Amino acid sequence: MAATGPMICLILITLFIPPLGVFLISGCSVDFLINICLTLLGYLPGHIHAFYLEYVYYHNKTSETPRRGAGVYSERIYNGGRYQPSYGSIP
Structure with missing residues (x-):
């Protein structure tokens, strides 16, 4: 189960500055620029875009089988923040 403290902080940040909330979960990615x-x-x-990305992020973070949301381009959001090694990466 995801910790509720960081989730509430992220929601409060997103209420005031939506791009900052997206940056915190996706980094500097296409989703942030969008x-x-x-x-x-x-x-x-x-706001709608930011809260949708946060919903997909937290759903995939707590789910065993992550699903790709429509319009989600960041691998960090798709993986729910979990590290996924790729070819040529050093752990």
Whole structure:
């Protein structure tokens, strides 16, 4: 089960600055850049996108079989923050 303290902090950060919340879960990725663009287009689309990414992140973090959400491009979100070694990586 995921810790609720960090999740609540992330939700509070996302309420005020949606791109910062996305950056904390995905790093500097395409999802972060998409969220910046959506927030510049309107504050509400940035929130919807950020909370959707957080939902997918925490769902995949607690699930045994992660599923790829529509419009999620970051591997960190897809893996739920779990380390997944790739070819040529050093653990």
